[in-house]
Amino acid sequence: EVQLVESGGGLVQPGRSLKLSCAASGFTFSDYNMAWVRQAPKKGLEWVATISYDGSSTYYRDSVKGRFTISRDNAKSTLYLQMDSLRSEDTATYYCARHGGPYGYPFFDYWGQGVMVTVSS
Amino acid sequence: DIQMTQSPSVLSASVGDRVTLNCKASQNINKYLNWYQQKLGEAPKLLIYNTNNLQTGIPSRFSGSGSGTDFTLTISSLQPEDFATYFCFQHNSWPLTFGSGTKLEIK
Numbered sequence: 001e002v003q004l005v006e007s008g009g010g011l012v013q014p015g016r017s018l019k020l021s022c023a024a025s026g027f028t029f030s031d032y033n034m035a036w037v038r039q040a041p042k043k044g045l046e047w048v049a050t051i052s053y054d055g056s057s058t059y060y061r062d063s064v065k066g067r068f069t070i071s072r073d074n075a076k077s078t079l080y081l082q083m084d085s086l087r088s089e090d091t092a093t094y095y096c097a098r099h100g101g102p103y104g105y106p107f108f109d110y111w112g113q114g115v116m117v118t119v120s121s
Numbered sequence: 122d123i124q125m126t127q128s129p130s131v132l133s134a135s136v137g138d139r140v141t142l143n144c145k146a147s148q149n150i151n152k153y154l155n156w157y158q159q160k161l162g163e164a165p166k167l168l169i170y171n172t173n174n175l176q177t178g179i180p181s182r183f184s185g186s187g188s189g190t191d192f193t194l195t196i197s198s199l200q201p202e203d204f205a206t207y208f209c210f211q212h213n214s215w216p217l218t219f220g221s222g223t224k225l226e227i228k
Contacts, residue, residue: 045157045165045208045219061216095164105171107155107212111164 002026004096004112011118012086022079022096022112029077030054033099035108036070036081038092038117046092049081050099050106063089086119093117123147125209125220133228134199142194142223144209149189153213156185156194159222160205168207169194199225 008020020036036048049070050059058070069082079096093114100109124147134140144154152172157165167176169185172192182197196203204227209220 044221045210047217047219059215101170101212105153105212106217107153107167107170107210108165109167109170109176111166113164 002098002110004098004110006094006096006112006115009094009115009117011120013121014087014119016086017082017084018086018117019083020081020094020096020115020117022081024077024079024096024098027098029072030074033106034070034072034079035097035099036079037095037097037108037111038090039095039114040089040092043092048094051079083117086117088119091117091119122216123150123211123214123218125211125218127207127209127220127223129223130221131224131226133226135228136199136201138199140196140199140225142207142225144187144192144194144220146190146192146211146213150211150213152188153211154185154187154192155210155212156183157208157210157219158203158205159208165208 003025005023012018033052035050039045051070055072067085071080093116095114096112097108098110099106101107126145128143154172156169159165168179173185184195206222206224208222
Protein backbone atom coordinates (compact mmCIF):
# COMPACT_ATOMS: atom_id res chain seq x y z
CA GLU A 1 0.00 0.00 0.00
CA VAL A 2 1.35 3.41 -0.99
CA GLN A 3 1.87 5.66 2.01
CA LEU A 4 3.15 9.23 2.18
CA VAL A 5 3.60 10.72 5.65
CA GLU A 6 4.50 14.38 6.05
CA SER A 7 6.13 15.96 9.09
CA GLY A 8 7.84 19.16 10.14
CA GLY A 9 5.00 21.65 10.05
CA GLY A 10 4.21 24.23 12.70
CA LEU A 11 4.01 27.90 13.59
CA VAL A 12 6.84 30.10 12.31
CA GLN A 13 7.42 33.84 12.20
CA PRO A 14 7.57 35.72 8.90
CA GLY A 15 11.04 35.69 7.39
CA ARG A 16 12.04 32.48 9.18
CA SER A 17 12.62 28.98 7.78
CA LEU A 18 11.02 25.57 8.07
CA LYS A 19 11.81 22.19 6.54
CA LEU A 20 9.12 19.65 5.70
CA SER A 21 9.72 15.94 5.23
CA CYS A 22 7.68 13.23 3.54
CA ALA A 23 8.42 9.58 4.25
CA ALA A 24 7.32 7.28 1.44
CA SER A 25 6.61 3.56 1.55
CA GLY A 26 4.79 0.88 -0.40
CA PHE A 27 6.42 1.67 -3.74
CA THR A 28 9.86 2.14 -5.30
CA PHE A 29 10.41 5.79 -4.38
CA SER A 30 13.33 6.26 -6.77
CA ASP A 31 11.11 5.43 -9.77
CA TYR A 32 8.79 8.43 -9.35
CA ASN A 33 8.84 12.18 -9.70
CA MET A 34 7.46 13.76 -6.52
CA ALA A 35 5.80 17.04 -5.64
CA TRP A 36 4.54 19.36 -2.94
CA VAL A 37 1.04 20.80 -3.25
CA ARG A 38 -0.48 23.27 -0.78
CA GLN A 39 -3.91 24.42 0.25
CA ALA A 40 -4.46 27.67 2.10
CA PRO A 41 -7.26 27.62 4.70
CA LYS A 42 -10.63 27.26 2.99
CA LYS A 43 -9.00 27.76 -0.40
CA GLY A 44 -8.17 25.65 -3.43
CA LEU A 45 -5.14 23.53 -4.20
CA GLU A 46 -1.90 24.96 -5.56
CA TRP A 47 1.06 23.07 -6.99
CA VAL A 48 4.28 24.25 -5.32
CA ALA A 49 7.26 22.25 -6.59
CA THR A 50 8.28 19.05 -8.36
CA ILE A 51 11.48 17.03 -8.36
CA SER A 52 12.46 14.37 -10.86
CA TYR A 53 12.88 10.73 -9.82
CA ASP A 54 16.67 11.09 -9.56
CA GLY A 55 16.75 14.61 -8.18
CA SER A 56 18.42 16.03 -11.25
CA SER A 57 15.58 18.40 -12.17
CA THR A 58 13.39 20.67 -10.08
CA TYR A 59 10.46 22.94 -10.93
CA TYR A 60 8.79 25.65 -8.85
CA ARG A 61 5.82 27.95 -9.03
CA ASP A 62 6.89 31.55 -9.49
CA SER A 63 5.79 32.71 -6.03
CA VAL A 64 8.21 30.37 -4.25
CA LYS A 65 11.19 30.44 -6.63
CA GLY A 66 14.34 31.45 -4.80
CA ARG A 67 12.74 30.84 -1.39
CA PHE A 68 11.78 27.15 -1.42
CA THR A 69 13.99 24.17 -2.27
CA ILE A 70 12.66 20.70 -3.04
CA SER A 71 15.03 17.77 -2.58
CA ARG A 72 14.99 14.03 -2.00
CA ASP A 73 17.00 11.21 -0.49
CA ASN A 74 16.24 8.05 -2.44
CA ALA A 75 18.19 5.89 -0.02
CA LYS A 76 15.81 7.00 2.73
CA SER A 77 12.70 7.20 0.50
CA THR A 78 12.16 10.72 1.77
CA LEU A 79 11.12 13.96 0.10
CA TYR A 80 11.91 17.38 1.55
CA LEU A 81 10.82 20.98 1.19
CA GLN A 82 13.11 23.65 2.62
CA MET A 83 11.12 26.85 3.02
CA ASP A 84 13.06 30.07 3.63
CA SER A 85 11.95 33.70 3.91
CA LEU A 86 8.45 32.56 4.77
CA ARG A 87 5.52 34.93 4.24
CA SER A 88 2.01 35.00 5.65
CA GLU A 89 0.69 33.93 2.26
CA ASP A 90 2.63 30.66 2.59
CA THR A 91 0.27 29.62 5.39
CA ALA A 92 -1.34 26.39 4.19
CA THR A 93 -1.58 22.66 4.55
CA TYR A 94 1.27 21.16 2.55
CA TYR A 95 0.74 17.82 0.85
CA CYS A 96 3.36 15.48 -0.48
CA ALA A 97 2.15 13.89 -3.71
CA ARG A 98 3.39 11.30 -6.17
CA HIS A 99 3.48 12.02 -9.89
CA GLY A 100 2.13 8.62 -10.83
CA GLY A 101 0.26 8.95 -14.08
CA PRO A 102 0.78 6.14 -16.60
CA TYR A 103 3.04 6.80 -19.59
CA GLY A 104 4.65 9.68 -17.74
CA TYR A 105 1.56 11.87 -17.42
CA PRO A 106 2.52 14.33 -14.67
CA PHE A 107 -0.60 14.13 -12.53
CA PHE A 108 -0.80 13.14 -8.86
CA ASP A 109 -2.13 9.71 -8.01
CA TYR A 110 -1.32 9.44 -4.29
CA TRP A 111 -1.22 12.12 -1.63
CA GLY A 112 -0.15 12.29 1.99
CA GLN A 113 -2.45 13.48 4.75
CA GLY A 114 -0.83 16.89 4.81
CA VAL A 115 1.00 19.02 7.36
CA MET A 116 -0.02 22.50 8.48
CA VAL A 117 2.34 25.46 8.18
CA THR A 118 1.30 28.73 9.81
CA VAL A 119 3.35 31.85 9.20
CA SER A 120 2.50 34.48 11.75
CA SER A 121 4.13 36.80 14.25
CA ASP B 122 -0.91 30.08 -16.43
CA ILE B 123 -4.04 28.15 -17.36
CA GLN B 124 -7.01 29.17 -15.24
CA MET B 125 -9.53 26.49 -14.32
CA THR B 126 -13.05 27.68 -13.52
CA GLN B 127 -15.52 25.36 -11.82
CA SER B 128 -19.27 25.73 -11.60
CA PRO B 129 -21.31 25.78 -9.57
CA SER B 130 -19.23 26.56 -6.49
CA VAL B 131 -21.86 24.85 -4.31
CA LEU B 132 -24.36 22.22 -5.40
CA SER B 133 -27.15 20.91 -3.17
CA ALA B 134 -28.49 17.49 -4.04
CA SER B 135 -30.11 14.41 -2.54
CA VAL B 136 -29.07 10.79 -2.30
CA GLY B 137 -29.98 9.09 -5.55
CA ASP B 138 -29.77 12.24 -7.67
CA ARG B 139 -27.78 12.48 -10.88
CA VAL B 140 -25.46 15.49 -10.74
CA THR B 141 -23.11 17.20 -13.17
CA LEU B 142 -20.16 19.35 -12.20
CA ASN B 143 -18.49 21.66 -14.71
CA CYS B 144 -14.93 22.76 -15.33
CA LYS B 145 -13.73 25.23 -17.93
CA ALA B 146 -10.10 25.85 -18.89
CA SER B 147 -8.88 29.26 -20.04
CA GLN B 148 -7.18 27.61 -23.02
CA ASN B 149 -7.12 24.27 -24.80
CA ILE B 150 -5.88 21.49 -22.52
CA ASN B 151 -6.70 18.66 -24.92
CA LYS B 152 -7.77 15.66 -22.80
CA TYR B 153 -5.46 16.36 -19.86
CA LEU B 154 -8.07 16.98 -17.21
CA ASN B 155 -8.43 15.10 -13.92
CA TRP B 156 -11.02 15.14 -11.16
CA TYR B 157 -10.20 14.80 -7.45
CA GLN B 158 -12.52 14.34 -4.49
CA GLN B 159 -11.64 15.84 -1.12
CA LYS B 160 -13.47 15.24 2.13
CA LEU B 161 -13.05 17.52 5.11
CA GLY B 162 -9.68 17.03 6.76
CA GLU B 163 -8.53 14.47 4.23
CA ALA B 164 -6.13 14.39 1.31
CA PRO B 165 -7.53 14.64 -2.21
CA LYS B 166 -8.35 11.35 -3.95
CA LEU B 167 -7.95 10.81 -7.68
CA LEU B 168 -11.26 9.86 -9.31
CA ILE B 169 -10.77 10.33 -13.05
CA TYR B 170 -7.74 11.07 -15.20
CA ASN B 171 -7.39 12.24 -18.78
CA THR B 172 -11.04 13.31 -18.98
CA ASN B 173 -12.75 9.94 -18.82
CA ASN B 174 -10.48 7.27 -17.33
CA LEU B 175 -11.70 5.92 -14.02
CA GLN B 176 -8.95 5.44 -11.45
CA THR B 177 -8.67 1.91 -10.05
CA GLY B 178 -11.14 1.28 -7.25
CA ILE B 179 -13.44 4.21 -8.06
CA PRO B 180 -17.13 3.25 -8.48
CA SER B 181 -18.60 3.31 -11.96
CA ARG B 182 -21.25 5.86 -10.96
CA PHE B 183 -18.49 8.45 -11.56
CA SER B 184 -17.82 9.41 -15.16
CA GLY B 185 -16.13 12.24 -17.01
CA SER B 186 -16.43 13.81 -20.42
CA GLY B 187 -15.30 16.77 -22.48
CA SER B 188 -12.34 17.98 -24.48
CA GLY B 189 -10.43 21.14 -25.25
CA THR B 190 -11.73 23.66 -22.72
CA ASP B 191 -15.00 22.26 -21.37
CA PHE B 192 -15.29 19.25 -19.12
CA THR B 193 -17.85 17.60 -16.87
CA LEU B 194 -17.92 15.14 -14.00
CA THR B 195 -21.15 13.21 -13.62
CA ILE B 196 -22.24 11.16 -10.64
CA SER B 197 -25.11 8.97 -11.81
CA SER B 198 -26.72 8.22 -8.46
CA LEU B 199 -25.41 10.08 -5.43
CA GLN B 200 -24.43 8.03 -2.42
CA PRO B 201 -24.02 9.42 1.12
CA GLU B 202 -20.23 9.09 0.88
CA ASP B 203 -20.12 11.29 -2.25
CA PHE B 204 -20.84 14.54 -0.41
CA ALA B 205 -17.48 16.26 -0.61
CA THR B 206 -15.60 18.92 -2.56
CA TYR B 207 -14.52 18.14 -6.13
CA PHE B 208 -11.56 19.77 -7.86
CA CYS B 209 -10.64 19.67 -11.51
CA PHE B 210 -6.97 19.75 -12.47
CA GLN B 211 -5.07 20.26 -15.72
CA HIS B 212 -1.75 18.66 -16.56
CA ASN B 213 -1.50 19.84 -20.16
CA SER B 214 1.09 22.48 -19.33
CA TRP B 215 3.15 23.88 -16.49
CA PRO B 216 2.41 25.24 -13.99
CA LEU B 217 -0.10 22.50 -13.21
CA THR B 218 -3.29 24.14 -11.99
CA PHE B 219 -6.47 23.26 -10.11
CA GLY B 220 -9.96 24.64 -10.18
CA SER B 221 -11.35 26.31 -7.07
CA GLY B 222 -13.70 23.42 -6.35
CA THR B 223 -17.38 22.51 -6.25
CA LYS B 224 -18.77 21.66 -2.84
CA LEU B 225 -21.47 19.00 -3.09
CA GLU B 226 -23.85 19.30 -0.16
CA ILE B 227 -26.81 17.34 1.05
CA LYS B 228 -30.10 19.06 0.24
